[in-house]
Amino acid sequence: MSHNVVVGIDGSTASAAAAxxxxxxxxxxxHGLRLVHVAGTEADALARELDGVGGVPEPVAAIRDRIAAAxxxxxxxxxxxxxxPAPALTAAGRRAPLLVLGSRGLGGFAGLLVGSVGLRTAAHxxxxxxxxxxxxxxxxxxxxxxxxxxxxxRPCDAVLGFAFRYAADSGAAxxxxxSRRPSQGPYVTDAPLDDRExxxxxxxxxxxxxxxxxxxxxxxxxxVPTRVDVCTWNAGRTLVEASRSASLVVLGRRAPRHPLTVxxxxxxxxxxxxxxxxxxxxxPHS
Numbered sequence: 001m002s003h004n005v006v007v008g009i010d011g012s013t014a015s016a017a018a019a020x021x022x023x024x025x026x027x028x029x030x031h032g033l034r035l036v037h038v039a040g041t042e043a044d045a046l047a048r049e050l051d052g053v054g055g056v057p058e059p060v061a062a063i064r065d066r067i068a069a070a071x072x073x074x075x076x077x078x079x080x081x082x083x084x085p086a087p088a089l090t091a092a093g094r095r096a097p098l099l100v101l102g103s104r105g106l107g108g109f110a111g112l113l114v115g116s117v118g119l120r121t122a123a124h125x126x127x128x129x130x131x132x133x134x135x136x137x138x139x140x141x142x143x144x145x146x147x148x149x150x151x152x153x154r155p156c157d158a159v160l161g162f163a164f165r166y167a168a169d170s171g172a173a174x175x176x177x178x179s180r181r182p183s184q185g186p187y188v189t190d191a192p193l194d195d196r197e198x199x200x201x202x203x204x205x206x207x208x209x210x211x212x213x214x215x216x217x218x219x220x221x222x223x224v225p226t227r228v229d230v231c232t233w234n235a236g237r238t239l240v241e242a243s244r245s246a247s248l249v250v251l252g253r254r255a256p257r258h259p260l261t262v263x264x265x266x267x268x269x270x271x272x273x274x275x276x277x278x279x280x281x282x283x284p285h286s
Contacts, residue, residue, distance in 0.1 A: 005025055018131075035063070056080060147248070159283045174224050251280065
């Protein structure tokens with residue numbers, strides 16, 4: 001069984017940022033680092049090997065060597081794999097604790113960050129996938145909050161467990177965020193929805209439910225400062241805004257119940273992956 005953090009790299013600035021983030025995470029968590037470059041076809045892989053250093057394309061080898069020099073105690077391996085990028089990366093991360101990929105662009109609602117390879121890999125991978133963009137590795141200075149998207153009436157242990165473990169290991173606080181409109185169940189009232197007292201009462205009740213959903217994990221990780229935030233914006237925008245000061249945003253992806261159903265990301269995950277200002281983790285769960 002592989003215990004290495006896997007990172008897909010192609011020599012780009014975004015993949016270099018992903019490799020640096022993955023290297024820091026591997027060192028912190030006590031794992032090795034496995035750099036994977038997908039060359040496309042076997043013939044293409046052979047051509048790139050002939051042009052590269054030690055069988056690895058030069059831009060990829062430069063990233064490998066930079067990480068090895070910066071973190072001499074970290075076990076670093078690097079390999080070229082044939083095939084299409086998304087399936088090859090998904091297979092490479094099958095037994096890994098974490099699969100890390102680079103994203104592109106500037107972030108915010110003005111531009112999209114994640115291409116088709118990142119989206120397909122995040123939708124199909126069996127392990128948690130983290131997407132990182134250049135300049136947003138969340139590791140400079142004091143760590144930002146770990147932000148986790150939660151449905152208070154349907155909390156997911158896999159997602160909460162990942163978020164709390166990461167927060168505990170990185171010394172960060174955890175912020176659980178839920179998006180809920182005042183008229184959204186399970187609360188029903190005939191009072192006008194613009195009544196501030198009613199709205200605040202419903203928000204307070206939702207926050208209590210959210211704290212209850214986190215209780216077991218707060219007991220398990222008492223060292224993690226935790227707060228809850230119930231917002232009335234839509235979930236995607238709420239989490240994108242929260243990502244501005246986050247070290248990591250954590251979301252869940254439900255695995256298909258039928259083996260023939262194609263795995264997919266929901267609209268909230270799409271919005272956050274495309275527009276987040278911080279790294280984003282997608283955690284698969286049943």
